[in-house]
Amino acid sequence: MRRPGIRKPDLPGDGVQAETPTRAAGLARLASFVPQAAAYARERNRVVPPHDRVSRLAPYLRHRLILEREAVAAVWDVQPRDTVDKFVSEVLWRTYWKGWLEQRPHVWDAYLDQLRRDRDGLAGTASIRYAEAIAGRSGIPCFDAWANELTETGYLHNHARMWFASIWIFTLRLPWTLGAAFFLRHLLDGDPASNTLSWRWVAGLHTRGKHYLARAENIARYTDGRFDPKGELDEQALPLTEPPLDLTPRALPASVELDVDIPSGLLLTPEDLAPEVSRLSLLRFRGVAGGWDETVGECLDLALPVVDFSRVAIADALSRAEAHFAVPSYVLDEGDWLAAAEAWSLSLAVRKVVMLETPVGQWRKRIEQLDARLARHGIALVRARRTWDSRLWPGATRGFFPFREHANRQTHLESLTRIERPQP
Structure with a gap:
């Protein structure tokens, strides 16, 4: 098995601080942002390096090194809610986009x-x-x-x-x-x-x-006058058009129930890297595996720093999962990820492999291919959707503002910030 050298991305540029792709770094970034979260609505549109007036949480939220509900709960616990509403909305935009696309893959x-x-x-x-x-x-x-x-x-x-x-x-x-x-x-x-x-x-x-x-x-x-492109932009252009595309939302598949008694393995992808802070946290597994997949990177033509960020984040998640679930971890061969994941599943002699949901994108396509391979061996691939997604995605049928109303209805959002807390 090939174990690629993993390094932290080295990203220079205009005073912008490089990101460390770990859950600990994400939580530290969130903690440093909370005291200034009330100023976010006033300052967030200023584009002046080093961009210290915004949260810079997006890479951590994208890979779920930290969770949307953790970001919302953190600011709500410290700041008056009306002062951080704009920040909460920006967090919810990410959920809205995912829910919208899930219903129109x-x-x-x-x-x-x-x-x-x-x-x-x-x-x-x-x-x-x-x-x-x-x-x-x-x-x-x-x-x-x-x-x-x-x-x-x-x-x-x-x-x-x-x-x-x-x-x-x-x-x-x-x-x-x-x-x-x-x-x-x-x-x-x-x-x-x-x-x-x-x-x-x-x-x-x-x-x-x-x-x-x-x-x-x-x-x-x-930009505080840093740029002034007067006369350089087309400010009268008309919107683009495209051939008719059916945007009718489809019903989301039901969330699966997890059977704790069937021997299982835990599989991680860079789509969700906090399994110990999920409804999987109390399950028993025989092993945990994860790794980057070169095919995904090649399909999307991803730059090396983006790939390296995912590699380090996966390694961090494997280390946390190994400690939390008290099982051995395994780094999948990124050169033949499908075969490696199949071989790992067979080596555990399990009847199912459990993972957190992979939303629409190239990783989902790879998971669907793995599902077909494992089925030939009588192994079920179970994709568990987070409660946050199960509750909020169905509200993304139209625009963002109806979605936000859906999230707020009957303290819906309040309850969602308190679920799936870390287990001792």
């Missing part, structure tokens, strides 16, 4: 199909504009600075992401799918749902006919 497949067509069709001056854009040589200083910051640090402030996507689509006239792929390649918090649907929202495809236009005055204001 074909939108992810449609994105991948369109991405392939757009890559194949790129030619001439568009090809040159694309190459200059991703190299930070578009000629628009603010855009180029953000392109370089993204590739050097794996981070981009949320407000800058919106401006960047708008300039990419409406000023540079580049396919939105290529911009979404550029973000997914480099963002440490790159997530199929949040990333794809945010780009669709900017383009005017998510909420049809309503797009987001970057404006020079807004950029100058919120």
